[in-house]
Amino acid sequence: AQTVTQSQPEMSVQEAETVTLSCTYDTSESDYYLFWYKQPPSRQMILVIRQEAYKQQNATENRFSVNFQKAAKSFSLKISDSQLGDAAMYFCAYRSVSGSSGTYKYIFGTGTRLKVLA
Amino acid sequence: DAGVIQSPRHEVTEMGQEVTLRCKPISGHNSLFWYRQTMMRGLELLIYFNNNVPIDDSGMPEDRFSAKMPNASFSTLKIQPSEPRDSAVYFCASSTDYSPTDTQYFGPGTRLTVL
Numbered sequence: 001a002q003t004v005t006q007s008q009p010e011m012s013v014q015e016a017e018t019v020t021l022s023c024t025y026d027t028s029e030s031d032y033y034l035f036w037y038k039q040p041p042s043r044q045m046i047l048v049i050r051q052e053a054y055k056q057q058n059a060t061e062n063r064f065s066v067n068f069q070k071a072a073k074s075f076s077l078k079i080s081d082s083q084l085g086d087a088a089m090y091f092c093a094y095r096s097v098s099g100s101s102g103t104y105k106y107i108f109g110t111g112t113r114l115k116v117l118a
Numbered sequence: 119d120a121g122v123i124q125s126p127r128h129e130v131t132e133m134g135q136e137v138t139l140r141c142k143p144i145s146g147h148n149s150l151f152w153y154r155q156t157m158m159r160g161l162e163l164l165i166y167f168n169n170n171v172p173i174d175d176s177g178m179p180e181d182r183f184s185a186k187m188p189n190a191s192f193s194t195l196k197i198q199p200s201e202p203r204d205s206a207v208y209f210c211a212s213s214t215d216y217s218p219t220d221t222q223y224f225g226p227g228t229r230l231t232v233l
Contacts, residue, residue, distance in 0.1 A: 045209065045224035091161060104174075106151070108161035 002027045004094050006109035013082045014117050020067075021077045021112045023092030034068070034075045035093040038086075039111070048090070051075065079114075087116045120144075122225035124210050130231045136198040139228045142191055143212030151222060152185055152195050153209040161209070167193065200232045 003026045013019035025034070036048040051059045051068050058066050063083075067076045079086055092109040123142040131137055143150050151166040165175040167187045175185070182201070187193040197204055207227045213220035 043207065043227045045211070045222075047221050050221075106163045106166075108153075108163075110160040 002029075002032075002094055002096065002105060002107050004092055004107050004109040006092055006112050008112045009110075010113045010115070012115045012117055013079070015082055015084060017082055018078060018080045019082055019114065021079075021090050021092075021114065023075045023077070023109055025073050025075065025092070025094050025107075027073070027094065027096070029096055031097050033095040033097075034066075035095065036064070036066070036075075036077045037091045037093060037108075039089040039091060040087070045091070049077065082116050084116050084118060087114055089113050122210055122212050122223055124208075124225035124228050126228060127226065128229045128231075130233065131200055132233050133201055134199045135232075136196065137200045137204075137230060137232075139195040139208050139210075139230070141193045141195070141210030141225060143193070143210070144214075144223055145191065147212035147214050147223070148190070149213045149220065150187060150193050151211040151213075152193070153211065153224075154179075155207045155209060155227070156205075164195070197230075200230075202232045205230055205232050 005024045008022055011019055032053045034051045038046045038048050049059050049061045049064050049066055051066055058068050063080045065078045089111045091111045094107045096105045122144055125140045149168050152164040153161050154164055155161045162177055164177045165185045166173055170187045183197055185195045207229050209224050209227045211222040211224045213222045
């Protein structure tokens with residue numbers, strides 16, 4: 001079975017600095033999709049960035065980028081120039097490719113709480 | 119667009135009572151997901167629908183849980199009878215396409231407390 005592990009329950013970063021959140025996963029599949037979601041205090045889950053496993057190039061969205069190491073099954077999120085609004089819970093998620101029955105699995109990590117210090 | 123709408127936002131009930139959570143997906147979205155979030159287990163996918171049809175309910179914890187989607191604009195998650203261990207935040211999410219790169223849009227969640 002697939003698993004997603006976020007080993008950092010909480011991280012802190014100074015405003016304008018860079019922080020990296022870790023995520024590792026376990027799967028026997030060769031093709032899959034990875035996501036980072038942000039959950040601010042409002043509880044709304046917001047997609048930050050996604051990565052297709054078959055793409056070697058790391059995804060980038062403005063100040064957010066990932067370091068995808070497929071062999072190591074690692075998918076870390078880097079936030080550059082951190083802002084106060086980045087403070088939130090961040091979840092790493094894995095999505096399998098649809099099987100023959102059309103089903104797939106969507107698995108989330110337990111989250112990392114990011115604090116941004118002014 | 120109003121986004122995914124969930125009701126109620128908070129629900130407090132007593133053990134043994136029936137609880138019904140409601141979700142209205144974003145108009146035009148054809149996939150709908152129900153999640154449960156707890157401190158112990160994190161965010162778990164309970165069930166998802168595509169074009170109103172349940173595709174995979176293997177995440178539903180037990181027979182006390184049931185979900186329906188009678189039409190494209192409405193879904194319910196019912197717990198009967200409820201138990202204290204069902205206390206959690208329940209999220210509904212919808213997406214535009216049944217594809218691997220779909221972006222799921224989450225509702226604000228319903229915080230359920232079972233006494």
